Amino acid sequence: MSQPQFNSERLMQVLLAPQISEKSTFVADKFNQVIFRVMRDATKPEIKAAVELLFKVEVQSVQVSNVKGKVKRAGRFMGRRDHWKKAYVALKPGQEINFAAGEVK
Numbered sequence: 001m002s003q004p005q006f007n008s009e010r011l012m013q014v015l016l017a018p019q020i021s022e023k024s025t026f027v028a029d030k031f032n033q034v035i036f037r038v039m040r041d042a043t044k045p046e047i048k049a050a051v052e053l054l055f056k057v058e059v060q061s062v063q064v065s066n067v068k069g070k071v072k073r074a075g076r077f078m079g080r081r082d083h084w085k086k087a088y089v090a091l092k093p094g095q096e097i098n099f100a101a102g103e104v105k
Contacts, residue, residue: 006049014050018099019086031090032083034097038064038087047087058092 018024023030031088038047044062051059065088069081091097 004045004049006046011046011050011053013026014046015038015054021097022031027088032093032095033088033090036087038085040066040083040085042085042087044087045088051089055097057095057097060090060092062086062090 016037016039019037021035024035034051036047036051040063042050044064047062047064049058051057051062065086067084067086069083070094071078071080073079
């Protein structure tokens with residue numbers, strides 16, 4: 001299967017931020033996965049290409065999850081935070097992204 005070609009400017013914008021939490025640390029240790037916040041309209045192939053381009057690692061698979069925004073209130077006014085998408089990126093064995101040190105191994 002041939003690799004689809006993506007616009008490199010688009011790939012630079014697909015990943016918004018790494019999701020740093022207790023759960024993401026547990027998932028990283030146990031399953032060799034990294035969790036990212038991604039654009040709402042990002043696709044799995046785009047996310048894979050973006051991670052490989054930005055961090056110079058090999059990606060095994062990508063799973064995505066749509067996260068509903070929480071309903072919040074300020075006084076008598078109700079509001080809602082924006083919905084967002086989260087991507088679980090499984091790296092191939094031996095690959096690693098270390099956000100704490102700011103380096104890629």
